[in-house]
Amino acid sequence: MPPLPPVELLLDVAFYALLVPFSVAAVVGFVSFRVAPQGARLAGCFLAVVAGFLTANYFRQTVEFRLDPDHAWNLTEFGHRAWLALCGTTQPGGPPARYWLPWAVLFVAVVGLVIHVKKIPVAVAWFIRAAAVTVAALLLVPATLRGEAPWLWPVLAVGLLANWQILDAIRRDARPIWFPIASTALFMAGATVLIHAHTARFTDIATILAGCWMAMTVVAWWHGEEAGGAIPITAVGLPGLLLVTQQSTYSEVPLAAFLLVGLAPLALVPLLFVPTERRPSWTYALIGWGLLAIPMGMAMGLAMRYETLSFE
Amino acid sequence: MKLMTTLVALTFLTSIAQAADVQYPLTGDNTKVEWVGSKADGTHAGGFKKVTGAAVVKGDKGLSLELEIDCASLYSDSDKLTGHLKSPDFFAVKDHPTATFVSKSVKKHKSGYEIVGDLTLLGKTKEIHFPATIASGDKLALKADFKIIRSEFGMTYGKGKVNDDVAIKVTIGAKPEGK
Numbered sequence: 001m002p003p004l005p006p007v008e009l010l011l012d013v014a015f016y017a018l019l020v021p022f023s024v025a026a027v028v029g030f031v032s033f034r035v036a037p038q039g040a041r042l043a044g045c046f047l048a049v050v051a052g053f054l055t056a057n058y059f060r061q062t063v064e065f066r067l068d069p070d071h072a073w074n075l076t077e078f079g080h081r082a083w084l085a086l087c088g089t090t091q092p093g094g095p096p097a098r099y100w101l102p103w104a105v106l107f108v109a110v111v112g113l114v115i116h117v118k119k120i121p122v123a124v125a126w127f128i129r130a131a132a133v134t135v136a137a138l139l140l141v142p143a144t145l146r147g148e149a150p151w152l153w154p155v156l157a158v159g160l161l162a163n164w165q166i167l168d169a170i171r172r173d174a175r176p177i178w179f180p181i182a183s184t185a186l187f188m189a190g191a192t193v194l195i196h197a198h199t200a201r202f203t204d205i206a207t208i209l210a211g212c213w214m215a216m217t218v219v220a221w222w223h224g225e226e227a228g229g230a231i232p233i234t235a236v237g238l239p240g241l242l243l244v245t246q247q248s249t250y251s252e253v254p255l256a257a258f259l260l261v262g263l264a265p266l267a268l269v270p271l272l273f274v275p276t277e278r279r280p281s282w283t284y285a286l287i288g289w290g291l292l293a294i295p296m297g298m299a300m301g302l303a304m305r306y307e308t309l310s311f312e
Numbered sequence: 313m314k315l316m317t318t319l320v321a322l323t324f325l326t327s328i329a330q331a332a333d334v335q336y337p338l339t340g341d342n343t344k345v346e347w348v349g350s351k352a353d354g355t356h357a358g359g360f361k362k363v364t365g366a367a368v369v370k371g372d373k374g375l376s377l378e379l380e381i382d383c384a385s386l387y388s389d390s391d392k393l394t395g396h397l398k399s400p401d402f403f404a405v406k407d408h409p410t411a412t413f414v415s416k417s418v419k420k421h422k423s424g425y426e427i428v429g430d431l432t433l434l435g436k437t438k439e440i441h442f443p444a445t446i447a448s449g450d451k452l453a454l455k456a457d458f459k460i461i462r463s464e465f466g467m468t469y470g471k472g473k474v475n476d477d478v479a480i481k482v483t484i485g486a487k488p489e490g491k
Contacts, residue, residue, distance in 0.1 A: 199400065199401055
């Protein structure tokens, strides 16, 4: 039995990285579901997760949104740096790839909302999503790594798009709480892998997002409506988080553990062959969670086998 | 003619000054950069195994110091902690593989020396100053104990749980170049 973290640490994480984002996301989610018209509820879910994350981030300082913490955020500088990152230009003194993670997820999530709200034709929506995940992949794979492995960003873009399409196709007809529960489990599994990679900061990000999705589970269960407006946060944010962690940490956690969690939604492919009319059943939901549990369990098992935690 | 004489004299004097400069190459073998980090319930100690650079004793004009620290060579009293310290929570070694110190001035005081210079850590440069004892001759011996504020360099994670000030100890025992 590995040593358990100290009680103070557990309480600290439980409060700031779970309870705080849970509470804020729940309040924003309930208000938006009650107040917003039908079409805007997807945006409400997205806002709830973002609000929960930002509040917890205020306490945990997991993500830095400014290029230089000593200076105010500057749009011109931001745009210039983002353009260089997209072009794969090495930037001496520039931000690391992890800096772009929240921005990439925000960008893809906003694109996803526009596609939903505008009711864009399926083929066009596919094209727009592909373009959005390509931008995210280019931002998340740093210039040096692009030189070493030129295939990585296209493969990542395909993986992100597949994650997004599969999760979106399943949540559309599944029970309303299916997707929020799946997202909670995915981020918790991600947090388990990340803490074994010896990074508290990235573990916190995954835990906070799990807390937000727990809140969306309650909201979706209470209102009986799906809360999948923030799909890209899971479909793109989770693999992105695992990629930047794998690239920036030192641990014995095998690459497979990161891949298994990040691309776990691919295990749901068999569910796409189930007739639409049978998808709202509990059996469908249970099979979906069961399929996700396979890669998640393997990833957590690998992380625990190759690394141990130290709480000294 | 007067200008020519002045130029020749200046060149001569410069060459004398250069000849008087003694360079001491710095490596991980003769230079130790160690740290002690603290938190509410204890401390952790460590350092950096790989250091390169040079100290130059400029005749009577003092000393200049340039150090480059290979952050990937960081070690600590716990392997797991070493991994954590190398992560973006602290040193972000993969993004910022080196830290540097370049002295700007070394002034003699009654009780020793005061070194002022630029420390670059996590890609952020800040001027720091610290007291040191320095002795030169056959061997350059420098000892300095001081503290830096890690958040000033953007190392903000864990603020409130891990103390912001980190004790640094630099020990140099280097021989002149070629000896």
